[in-house]
Amino acid sequence: GAGVSQTPSNKVTEKGKYVELRCDPISGHTALYWYRQSLGQGPEFLIYFQGTGAADDSGLPNDRFFAVRPEGSVSTLKIQRTERGDSAVYLCASSLSGLGGELFFGEGSRLTVL
Amino acid sequence: GENVEQHPSTLSVQEGDSAVIKCTYSDSASNYFPWYKQELGKRPQLIIDIRSNVGEKKDQRIAVTLNKTAKHFSLHITETQPEDSAVYFCAATPPSYNQGGKLIFGQGTELSVKP
Numbered sequence: 001g002a003g004v005s006q007t008p009s010n011k012v013t014e015k016g017k018y019v020e021l022r023c024d025p026i027s028g029h030t031a032l033y034w035y036r037q038s039l040g041q042g043p044e045f046l047i048y049f050q051g052t053g054a055a056d057d058s059g060l061p062n063d064r065f066f067a068v069r070p071e072g073s074v075s076t077l078k079i080q081r082t083e084r085g086d087s088a089v090y091l092c093a094s095s096l097s098g099l100g101g102e103l104f105f106g107e108g109s110r111l112t113v114l
Numbered sequence: 115g116e117n118v119e120q121h122p123s124t125l126s127v128q129e130g131d132s133a134v135i136k137c138t139y140s141d142s143a144s145n146y147f148p149w150y151k152q153e154l155g156k157r158p159q160l161i162i163d164i165r166s167n168v169g170e171k172k173d174q175r176i177a178v179t180l181n182k183t184a185k186h187f188s189l190h191i192t193e194t195q196p197e198d199s200a201v202y203f204c205a206a207t208p209p210s211y212n213q214g215g216k217l218i219f220g221q222g223t224e225l226s227v228k229p
C-alpha cells in the first residue's frame with residue numbers, strides 16, 4: 001500500500017481481556033517500530049523489528065505485551081490481561097532500512113480499556 | 115539511555131510572527147534529530163531533520179539548528195500561518211545498530227497560530 005496501515009482504528013475492551021493490534025508497513029520497508037502515545041505526550045518507543053526479529057524490545061512495559069512479525073512484513077502487537085493504564089494510541093511506523101532516517105507512521109490504533 | 119526534553123509545552127503566536135521550539139538531549143553520541151508535526155487525530159509526519167555533522171538546515175519557512183556542544187537543537191518557523199497550528203515533536207536517535215532508527219521523542223509543543 002501507499003502508507004502504513006493499522007487496524008483496528010479504535011478498540012474498546014474490558015479490563016482483563018486480550019487485544020491484538022495489526023500493522024501493515026510500507027512495502028519493502030525492513031524496519032518496523034511500535035510506539036505508544038498517551039494524551040498530551042510524545043510517542044514512547046515499545047519495540048523495533050529488523051526483518052522478522054525483534055532487535056530491540058526494551059520499551060515493552062511488562063510481559064503482558066508481546067509483538068511478532070513472522071514474515072518480515074505485517075506485525076501484530078498483543079496485549080494480555082489489559083489494564084486501564086494500557087489505554088492509549090498505539091502507533092506503528094516503518095522505515096526503509098533501520099539505519100536511521102525518516103519513520104513513516106500509521107494513523108494509530110486507539111485502545112480504550114474500560 | 116537517551117532522554118529528550120522539549121519546551122515550551124504550549125506556544126501561541128500571531129499569524130506572521132516567528133515561533134521557536136527548543137529541545138535538549140542527553141546522549142552525546144546521538145547523531146540524528148528529526149522534527150515531526152502532528153495535527154489533531156492524525157499521524158506524526160516528518161517536517162525537517164538534521165544530522166550531527168551539520169549545524170543548521172533550512173527548508174522554506176522552517177529551519178533547524180543544532181549545538182552539539184550544548185546538546186540542544188531548535189526548530190524555527192518564520193511567517194507563521196494558521197495551518198502551522200499543530201503539535202510539534204523533536205526526537206533524537208543514538209547510532210547503535212541494534213537500536214536501528216528508533217527515536218526518542220520530546221513531550222511535544224502545541225503551537226497555536228492566531229489569525
